[in-house]
Amino acid sequence: MVPEAEFGSYYGRPILKQPVWKVPDVPAYLFLGGMAGGSALLAAFADATGRPCLRRVGRVTASAASLASVGALVHDLGRPARFLNMLRVLKPTSPLSVGSWILAPFTGLAAGAALSDVTGRLPTIGRLAGAGAAVLGPAMATYTAALLADTAVPAWHEAHRELPFVFGGSALASAGAAGMIAAPAAQAGPARRLAVLGAGLELGASRLMLRRLGPLLSEPYHQGRVGRMHRAATVLTAAGAGLGAVAGRRRWLGVAAGVLLAAGSVTTRFAVFEAGRASARDPKYTVVPQRERLAARATDPAGADTLPE
Structure with a gap:
């Protein structure tokens, strides 16, 4: 019998160069930035609805998480000057450049809001x-x-298409988790609702993402250590959302739900990051989709243009 084909490349070298980003620096940067963005939204809502304790929790969390996110990014880059160099120009076609110009002013604004709230000045x-x-x-x-x-x-x-919704939902869930953990139960209602909404968005978008990736490209999210992380993230997020939905003003349930949701959000970022690295290591995840696109173009040139690149 003819053995199954094994995908390889010249001289055994990978087709794609693996991301050189460090662990845990970059997954932490992904998680902390999301929590910061969601917490700023929660703080603004708390301010508009007269919940000063929840507002302070949101502002302090947004500030602390964004500062820690910058720290994780700078540590990955190796020198603070490399981050500052990214702010020398704004390149709209570069997500890294645009992201730097989102991260820097957000961190300054979040820190200013938190400092004002804590000091009362x-x-x-x-x-x-x-x-x-x-x-x-x-x-x-x-x-x-x-x-x-x-x-x-x-x-x-x-x-x-789906990854921004996965990260956005995870960000809202982690921000709501921080609010449930740190704010008084009497003011944590918006945090609970935000956490449940974010968890639902994350789980739904993640499921849709894996379905659209298909059996081949979704493999890295299911196999080995990455698969265990992804399953753990799903269980933690779903359990946290369930507890958050029934917690009411029972503080211990809210804290437990918040811990589960925060852990689920962290694990989601690690799972996505490691799944990407795994797909870059194995040539089949690059070769097979390319062949499928070439075959589709040969049979239907017009329809093939709609296939993902």
């Missing part, structure tokens, strides 16, 4: 800074998905 400026951070919040929560999808890594690039 310059409340008007603090409120304006918080509103500015909230405006940038959705972009802060999702630009890292565009950053990954803009690469040639198959498990990221082919998921470009």
